[in-house]
Structure formats: structure tokens, C-alpha cells
Amino acid sequence: MRVVALSMHFEGKRVLRDIDLGIRRGEIFVVMGPSGCGKTTLLKHVCGLLPPDLGTVYIDGRDIYLLPEDELNLLRRRMGMSFQGGALINSMTVLENVMLPIRESTGLSSSLAVTLARVKLDMVGLLHAAHLLPGDLSGGMRKRAAVARAMALDPEILFFDEPTSGLDPIMSAELDNLILKLNHVFRITMVVVTHDLASAFTIADRIAMLKDGRVLALGTKEEIQESRNPEVQAFIRRSIEEAAGEGVDFTKYLLR
Amino acid sequence: MFLSGAVPPMMDPHARPAREEHDRMIPRDPSLETSGDAAGGEMPFQAGGVWTLQAPPVLDTAGAEDFLRRLEDLFSREGDRVVLDLGRVENFDSAGLSVLVRAVFLGEEMGKQVRFARVPPEILDYFSLVSLERLVRAGSGKPPREGFLSYLGGLAVPGLEALKLWFYVTVETFWGVVVRPFKGERIRWDRVVEEISAVGAGAVPLVFLIGFLMGLILVMQTAGSLRAFGAEVYVADMVGISITREIGPLMTAILVAARSGSSIAAEIGTMVVSEEVDALRQMGIHPVRFLVLPKIVALAVSTPCLGVIFNLCAILGGLLFAVVALGLPWGVYLDHTQAAITQYDILEGVFKCAVFGSLVGQVGCALGLGVQGGSIGVARATTFSVVLSIFLVIVFDAFFVALFRML
Numbered sequence: 001m002r003v004v005a006l007s008m009h010f011e012g013k014r015v016l017r018d019i020d021l022g023i024r025r026g027e028i029f030v031v032m033g034p035s036g037c038g039k040t041t042l043l044k045h046v047c048g049l050l051p052p053d054l055g056t057v058y059i060d061g062r063d064i065y066l067l068p069e070d071e072l073n074l075l076r077r078r079m080g081m082s083f084q085g086g087a088l089i090n091s092m093t094v095l096e097n098v099m100l101p102i103r104e105s106t107g108l109s110s111s112l113a114v115t116l117a118r119v120k121l122d123m124v125g126l127l128h129a130a131h132l133l134p135g136d137l138s139g140g141m142r143k144r145a146a147v148a149r150a151m152a153l154d155p156e157i158l159f160f161d162e163p164t165s166g167l168d169p170i171m172s173a174e175l176d177n178l179i180l181k182l183n184h185v186f187r188i189t190m191v192v193v194t195h196d197l198a199s200a201f202t203i204a205d206r207i208a209m210l211k212d213g214r215v216l217a218l219g220t221k222e223e224i225q226e227s228r229n230p231e232v233q234a235f236i237r238r239s240i241e242e243a244a245g246e247g248v249d250f251t252k253y254l255l256r
Numbered sequence: 257m258f259l260s261g262a263v264p265p266m267m268d269p270h271a272r273p274a275r276e277e278h279d280r281m282i283p284r285d286p287s288l289e290t291s292g293d294a295a296g297g298e299m300p301f302q303a304g305g306v307w308t309l310q311a312p313p314v315l316d317t318a319g320a321e322d323f324l325r326r327l328e329d330l331f332s333r334e335g336d337r338v339v340l341d342l343g344r345v346e347n348f349d350s351a352g353l354s355v356l357v358r359a360v361f362l363g364e365e366m367g368k369q370v371r372f373a374r375v376p377p378e379i380l381d382y383f384s385l386v387s388l389e390r391l392v393r394a395g396s397g398k399p400p401r402e403g404f405l406s407y408l409g410g411l412a413v414p415g416l417e418a419l420k421l422w423f424y425v426t427v428e429t430f431w432g433v434v435v436r437p438f439k440g441e442r443i444r445w446d447r448v449v450e451e452i453s454a455v456g457a458g459a460v461p462l463v464f465l466i467g468f469l470m471g472l473i474l475v476m477q478t479a480g481s482l483r484a485f486g487a488e489v490y491v492a493d494m495v496g497i498s499i500t501r502e503i504g505p506l507m508t509a510i511l512v513a514a515r516s517g518s519s520i521a522a523e524i525g526t527m528v529v530s531e532e533v534d535a536l537r538q539m540g541i542h543p544v545r546f547l548v549l550p551k552i553v554a555l556a557v558s559t560p561c562l563g564v565i566f567n568l569c570a571i572l573g574g575l576l577f578a579v580v581a582l583g584l585p586w587g588v589y590l591d592h593t594q595a596a597i598t599q600y601d602i603l604e605g606v607f608k609c610a611v612f613g614s615l616v617g618q619v620g621c622a623l624g625l626g627v628q629g630g631s632i633g634v635a636r637a638t639t640f641s642v643v644l645s646i647f648l649v650i651v652f653d654a655f656f657v658a659l660f661r662m663l
Contacts, residue, residue, distance in 0.1 A: 090630040106317050108351060112324060115361075116354040118394070122386045127394055135630035154349045185381040 001046065001157070001189070006055030008041055015041050016213045019055070028183050028190045030200045033210035034235065039193040040084070040161055042210070046191060047081050047159045048072060059157075077105050080150030081159040086142035088134040094121065094145050095130040101152045120148040124178060140171045147178065158182070160192040164199045176202045197236065201225075209235065309338070315345045315352035324355045331362050338363060343374030353382045361392050414626070422622040428544045429552045429618070447550035448557075455516045455551070456558025460565060462511060467566035470507060471495055471573025479582055488582050492592035495574035500567050500601045506653055508563040509612035512555065513645035517620040520551055521641035524624025525634040533625070543625075552617035559613025560606040567605065608656055615652065616645045 003021040007014070016038040023029045031039050044050040046057055051065045058064070064072060088097045098117040102108060108116065121127045124144040134142060143163060150158055163179070164172040176199050182188055183203075194200050200207060207224045209217040209232055217224055217232045224232060309330055312319055330338060340359060345352070356372070363370035375383075402410075437443060475491045482488050524547060527533050536543045571593055578584040623641045627633040 091632045106351070107321075108317065109321060109324075111358065112320060112351065112354050115358050115391075116350055118391060119350060119354055119357060119386055122391055127390055130394075133629065152350075181385065185385060 001191075002058040003042075003046060004056050004058070006042075006045060006052045006057065008038070008045065008050075008052045008054075014213055016045075016052070019210075019213075019215055021208060021215070021218070023189065023191060025189050026183070026187045027205040028179065028192065028203050030204040030207045031191065031193045031210060032195060032197075032200055032207060032235070033216070035195065037210040038213045039195075039210055043081075043159055043161055043191065043193050047079055047157075048076055049081075077101070077153055078155055079157045079159065080153065080155035082143070082146040082150045082161065082163060084161040084165065086134065086146040088142060088145055088149070090134050093131050093133055094126060094137070094148075097134070097145060098149045098152050101149065105153055117148075117152065120151055121145075123151070124148045125174075139166045140168070143167065143175070147175075151182070154186070155188065157189045157191070160190065160194070162194055162196075163192065164194060164196045172196065172199055173202075175199075179203050197238070211235075309340055311340060311342050311345050313344050313346040315342075315355065316347045316349040317351040319347070320351040320355045323352075324358060327355070327359050328362065331359075331366050331368060335368065337369045337371065339371045339373050341373045342376060342379055345376060345379065348376075348379055348382070350382070353379075353386075357386075357388065357391055360388055364392055414628075418622060418626050421626045422618060425544060425548055425552075425618050425622045425625070429549050429614075432545055432549045433553060441545075443553065444546070444550060447546070448553050451550045451554030452558050455512070455554050456561060459512060459515055459558070459562055462515065463508060463562045463566050464569050466507065466511060467504075467569030468573040468576075470503065470566075471499065471570030471575075472577050473573075474498065474503075474570070475574040475577040475582075479577070488578075489584060489588060489592060491574060491578055491582070491584075492589040493596035495571060496593040496596045497601065499570040500597050500605050502653075502657075504567045504570065505563050505605050505608040505612060506649065508559060508566045508609055509616065509649045510646055512559055512562065512613060513616045513619075513642055513649065516555065517616040517641045517645045518638045520617065520620030521624040522634055522638045524548075524621055525627035525637045528625060528627045529630055529634060544621075548617075548621040548625075551621060552614050555613035555617040556610050557613075559616075560609040563605055563609035564602075567602075604656075604660055608653065611652060611656075612649045615648050619645045619648065 001021075001023040003019055006016060006019040008016040019042065031042060033039055041050070045052050048057075048064050056063050056065070059075065064075060067075065088094070089100065092100070095114070095117050098120050099113050102113045102116055106113075118127060118130060121130055124147050126141060126144050126148060129137060129141060129145070134145070137145065143166075147160075147163070160179070163175055167175065179190060179192070180203055183190055190203075192200070192203065201221055204221050206218070206220050208215055209224065211231060217227055217229055219227070225236065227233065309326065312323060315323060327340075338359070340356070360370050362368075432441075433443065474495050478494060479488055479491055482490055482494075524533075527547070533543045533547075536546060575586055575589050578589050579586045620641045623637040623644070627637045
């Protein structure tokens with residue numbers, strides 16, 4: 001996938017400026033950055049949900065926003081997206097949710113579709129919750145159900161929007177493990193948007209750090225960790241501006 | 257017997273194990289590997305009570321159904337063991353895996369042992385992600401069917417809960433209006449005014465239009481019959497009386513139910529679902545006194561006003577038709593109208609409107625507060641609120657008519 005000179009604005013505000021990125025097949029690519037830096041918007045551009053104001057998105061060498069609708073739909077079926085809040089259909093059970101893409105896009109019979117959906121649910125550890133409604137699930141379970149649905153059609157590319165936000169540390173680690181497993185076994189390309197540092201450094205092959213709609217840094221895990229850029233370091237170390245020690249000017253401090 | 261879903265332990269999360277190491281880490285089941293030549297061919301091959309079937313090269317979404325059918329056919333034959341030879345499989349995906357899972361499940365159901373032979377390492381990777389045992393143990397995946405009796409029984413508790421909520425809402429509102437102001441807890445008039453603006457003022461255009469059309473329609477329909485007696489002038493009386501006593505309050509209540517009853521149920525229902533009601537309680541604000549009471553008071557106050565507007569517009573509508581089509585002088589029409597309507601008619605209409613309005617509010621709030629189950633719950637509460645309000649309005653109307661005729 002390639003993103004070239006992409007720019008986007010919402011209601012007069014520049015959300016993304018001149019983004020250039022390349023994502024290699026089979027890698028886990030993490031997009032990080034402070035809240036509001038445009039990560040989720042970038043994700044929506046790249047997975048074909050939102051056309052940018054300027055710039056192009058290429059997948060397999062094709063400009064996805066120039067494709068006719070039916071070809072774009074075929075492309076979308078080769079991708080899966082796990083949304084931040086799960087985005088499960090509330091009126092259907094978990095099983096029906098995972099079965100939805102299977103029924104719509106493949107000609108599989110009912111019994112095979114059900115088995116396939118259950119296989120996916122077992123992969124994320126939700127087999128026991130198959131007949132529950134999304135409203136009955138905890139946050140972690142909802143996220144896992146979303147991943148199961150994203151994986152339903154054996155996609156070549158998986159997108160994750162904040163997969164570990166709101167999860168406890170153990171569940172976060174399990175989800176990271178699942179992402180790594182899937183990438184390793186199925187060689188799926190993964191694009192993960194997150195601000196969970198631990199998660200990012202566990203799973204990433206390469207990381208792009210965004211700030212104010214621009215790419216602040218791009219490189220492998222190690223390259224980012226050793227970056228000389230102070231803003232990158234600040235984000236990694238979660239450091240907050242500290243007031244000076246002695247002899248502080250209180251007026252300045254109060255007015256800072 | 258089958259592979260468990262054990263995850264290969266990731267000792268160093270930053271290193272990806274090499275291919276061979278990965279293979280070594282997956283626990284092997286001897287039943288999954290048979291060294292040696294192909295034990296069967298395209299057609300099922302039987303030897304000593306054991307059927308062997310070779311899977312085709314294409315065992316993915318395209319070829320899955322076909323293979324499954326052949327498998328089902330195989331299982332229906334005699335024999336207590338089935339061996340599936342996967343040596344020739346080239347294309348494999350989750351659909352193919354599902355077929356194998358179904359095969360194992362069918363084996364369980366029909367009491368046959370299922371074994372896999374010559375499993376390629378790529379397919380083993382798929383197996384490493386799921387637990388066949390778990391999948392088979394959990395059954396066929398069909399949800400349990402609910403009987404009719406249990407469905408009826410299932411309605412009982414929510415029904416009683418709804419009734420409870422209705423009483424709660426009614427009593428709290430009544431107390432809040434009649435008793436508490438004297439104990440020092442004032443009614444939040446600013447909220448009441450906001451609600452009146454939404455519920456009352458917002459409905460005026462609709463009431464205006466429908467009222468006008470109703471009057472027009474009434475006169476249009478009956479003028480012909482009255483003309484036979486040369487009594488067209490009495491359309492004025494007819495419109496005046498029927499609208500003020502009956503049609504006015506009833507139609508106004510139905511409009512209010514459709515417009516505000518549904519929106520109240522939806523608004524409160526959504527607040528329940530998104531935990532806003534919990535937030536109010538946590539802040540020490542009583543949800544019913546804050547949310548419900550202003551709405552019901554607003555409805556009880558606005559509906560009579562809307563009713564009066566409806567009546568006036570209906571009379572106007574009748575007047576228009578009478579003057580334009582029947583040639584009645586508008587002074588005559590108005591005189592007749594004034595003579596026919598008594599102040600009791602008007603008071604009766606206003607009283608009915610007040611009761612109907614508060615009924616709509618009670619139903620909407622009670623159903624909204626009782627919402628369960630996310631967006632479907634809200635949708636159900638909204639629809640039911642309109643239906644129930646209209647039903648109750650008509651029931652009370654019948655009751656009032658009987659009452660006032662006796663007085």
C-alpha cells in the first residue's frame with residue numbers, strides 16, 4: 001500500500017497534511033500519535049472509507065478512489081477493519097454478526113457459514129458468547145468480536161483502530177498475541193492505529209508517528225526508540241513539561 | 257485426541273520464531289500424520305471398516321461445499337472410522353477448515369472416528385489457532401428454540417415491570433406537583449418552560465394544519481346530506497359541537513402522542529442506554545423529578561392549549577368551505593357556531609386534553625425508563641409508546657363520555 005501526498009480537512013481545520021507512507025505486504029505497521037493527530041482519519045482514508053481532499057491511496061498499485069464501486073467493493077472484501085467501539089450490529093447476535101460478511105460475500109451454505117463463523121469466534125476466544133447480543137458483552141469481548149468479524153473472509157489486510165483501548169493489561173497482551181499470531185500464520189498485512197505504547201512496541205514491524213497531521217517520524221521499532229527527535233522521545237517517555245525547581249517565578253508559572 | 261488450541265509460547269516477543277521452530281512448537285497428534293503413500297483416491301476407499309477419502313487440491317471457499325457433500329455421503333455409509341487424506345490439498349482457507357470441523361462434528365454425531373492423514377504444515381498452522389475439541393463440544397451452533405409458552409411467560413416480567421414504572425412515574429409526578437411544592441421543593445419551572453416550547457409550541461403548525469383540514473373534511477362530507485333537508489346552515493353547529501366535545505381533544509391527543517410521546521420515549525430510552533440516567537442519579541439529581549415531571553406538566557399544560565387551537569382551526573376550516581362552496585354568509589356560520597357551543601363543551605374539551613396529555617407523558621416516560629437492550633429496545637419503546645398512548649387515550653375518552661353524559 002502506498003499513500004502519496006495525502007491531505008484532508010474537516011470543517012475548515014487541516015487534519016492531515018501531505019502524508020507520504022508505504023506499507024509493505026505482510027508487515028505490521030503501527031500508526032501512533034497524540035489524540036487528535038489524525039490517526040483515525042488516516043486509517044479511514046487507507047481502507048477506502050473516506051476519500052481525501054488531496055493525494056492518493058494505492059493498493060497493489062491501483063488508486064483505490066478511482067476504482068468503480070463494484071471493484072472497490074471486491075477490494076474491500078479482501079480487507080477487514082476492527083473499529084474502535086466494535087461497531088457490531090446491535091440487533092444481531094455475535095454469531096450473526098460474524099456470519100454477516102460470510103453470508104453476503106460467499107456462496108457458502110448455512111451450515112458451513114455457521115461453522116466458519118464459530119471457527120473465527122474460537123480464534124478470538126469467544127465461542128461461548130456466540131448467542132449473546134453485543135449489548136450483553138463487556139468492552140473486551142466486543143473488541144474481540146469485532147476482530148472475529150474483521151477476519152471472517154480471510155482478509156489480506158487487517159485494519160485496527162485502537163484495538164487495546166479500554167482493555168485491561170492481560171486482555172491487551174492477549175489481543176497483541178492474537179495480532180502477532182494472525183500475522184505470523186496467515187501473513188496478513190496489518191495496519192494498527194493505537195496510542196498504547198506497550199502494545200505498539202510489542203507488535204510493530206514499523207512505526208509511523210504522527211503529530212498535528214504530519215508524519216513526525218517513520219521507521220522500525222528500534223529506529224523510533226533511538227530517535228533524536230525530542231517530540232518523539234517525549235511521546236515515548238510520556239513526559240510532561242515539568243516546572244523548574246528552585247527560584248521559580250510564580251507569576252510565570254501561574255500564567256504558563 | 258485432537259489438537260488443543262495451545263498458543264506456541266512466545267518467549268521473546270520481539271523475535272519471530274523461524275519456520276522450523278514454529279513447526280516444532282506445535283503439539284503433534286499421531287493421528288494427524290500418517291507417513292506412507294496415499295491411502296486412498298478421489299473416490300472413497302474402504303478397507304476393513306475404515307473409509308479413506310482424499311481431499312481435492314482445491315479446499316477453499318470455492319471447493320468447500322462440494323467436498324462437504326461428498327463427506328456427508330461418506331458418513332452415511334457403514335463403517336466406524338473415516339480417514340481424510342489432506343496430502344493433495346493446495347488451496348486452503350478458513351472455509352476449508354470449516355469443512356474439516358464439520359467432518360469431525362459429523363463423526364461425533366454418527367459415532368464414527370475421524371482421523372486426518374498427511375496434513376501439510378500450512379494446514380497445521382490453521383489448526384493451531386482453534387481448538388477442535390472446543391468447537392465440537394459446543395455443539396452444532398444452533399441457538400436453542402424458544403417455545404410459545406415460554407415466550408408468553410417471558411412477556412410477563414417485563415409487562416409487570418412496565419406497570420410498576422407507570423405507577424412510579426404517575427405517583428412521583430402527582431406528588432411532585434401537588435404535595436412537594438408545599439414542603440419546599442419547588443417545581444423546576446425553567447425546565448417546564450423548555451419542555452412546553454418543545455412539546456407545545458413545536459406542535460402548533462401541525463395542529464393548525466390538521467385542525468383546519470379536519471373542519472374542512474367534516475363539512476365537505478356532511479353538507480351533501482344536510483342539503484337534502486335544506487339544513488346546510490347547521491354544518492356550523494355540527495362542526496362546533498363535534499369538534500369541541502369529541503374530535504378536538506381526541507385528535508389533538510393523537511397528534512401529541514405521535515409527535516411527543518414517541519420522542520419522549522426515544523429521548524429517555526437513549527439516556528438510559530447511554531448511562532445518562534445513572535449519571536444524574538450519581539450527581540444526586542432525582543431522574544424522575546428532573547426529567548419526567550417537567551415533561552408531564554408541560555404536556556398537561558400544552559395539550560389543552562393545542563386543543564383550543566385545533567378547535568379554532570377546525571371551525572375556520574368549516575367556515576371556509578361553508579362560505580366558498582355552500583355560499584353560507586360567514587356571519588351566519590359564526591352565529592350558529594357560537595349558539596351551539598356551550599362553555600361546558602369547551603371546559604369538557606380542555607379537561608380531556610389535560611388528562612390525555614399527561615397520559616401521553618406518563619406512557620412515554622415509563623416506557624423510556626424501562627428500556628433494555630440497546631438500540632432495539634429504544635425502537636420498541638418508541639413504537640409501543642405511541643400505540644399504547646393512543647389506546648389509553650381512547651379508553652379514557654370512552655370513560656369520560658359515559659361520565660359526562662350521566663352528569
